[in-house]
Amino acid sequence: MGQNLGGTSAATPHPSPAGGRRTVGRWALRTRLLGVLVVVGIIPFALVGWQAVRRVGQADLTAAQSRVEAASVSAGELIDRNLFERYGDVQAFAASPTVKRAPATAAEVTDTFTRLYGLYDLMVVTDADGIVVAVNSVDHAGRDLASSQLLGRDLSAAPWFVAIRDGKVAADETWVEPPTRDQLVGEVYGDDRVTLPFSAAITGPDGILAGVWHNEASFERVVDDIVASTQDDLRASGATTAEVQVAAGGDLLVQAHLFSGLDERSRDLP
Secondary structure, three states, X not given: OOOEEOOEEOOOOEEOOOOXXXXXXXXXXXXXXXXXXXXXXXXXXXXXXXXXXXXXXXXXXXXXXXXXXXXXXXXXXXXXHHHXXXXXXXXXXXXXXXXHHOHHHHHHHHHHHHHHHOOEEEEEEEEOOOEEEEEOOEOOOOOEOOOHHHOOOEOOOOHHHHHHHOOOOOOOOOEEOOOEOOHHHHHHHOOOOXXXXXEEXXXXXXXXXXXXXXXXXXXXXXXXXXXXXXXXXXXXXXXXEEEEEEEEOOEEEEEEEEEOOEEEEEEOOO
């Protein structure tokens, strides 16, 4: 019987015309065996090559995932740190000796703080009855702001004033509200920009509530700028397609897209 070697049959010895036996030539058999070995050898070589390609692909994917994860953690930490600083700012402003002595004299310092920090759209100071006694008259860039119409307005029903007046937060704590399109900010700026509200009690020398300091921090300059920086970092790392989302309490606040170098940001707020 002949033996099948990779689809090629080795010749079975058969009688020669002279009655002797004729064998397969050494070189012919070697050629056939070599053909089988090459075919059989190509298969594992191809498999090894494919595994190597897969490993390279997986390594690239892992590296990309690590870069995205690092960018996400960094952005989250920056936003958290920025918000914590805004939490402390309003307490520091409310504790200013000038303001504690007489909240109505806070007009000059509101302008100074607005220009100095560059992150606030509106600063409102009320007396103990919720009447506005001071408000910034310039924006973060030092431009004049039409805010004088807020002076004398009764904000005693504002949630942040009620919370502080009723002691829902301690005198040395900050009342924080979710991002909002604040009515006062819209009235002053004439648009529907999003802000982050922070409020703190102003206590007199006797420890009694003398007023409330209320800040409306710019969502764009506090959060959006960090999102934009994250997009730049992803682009610099070679990403051509990415999506950055900022959410709080299950609500999507910012959805930013990076696609082929084109940026697009949207905000999902009422």
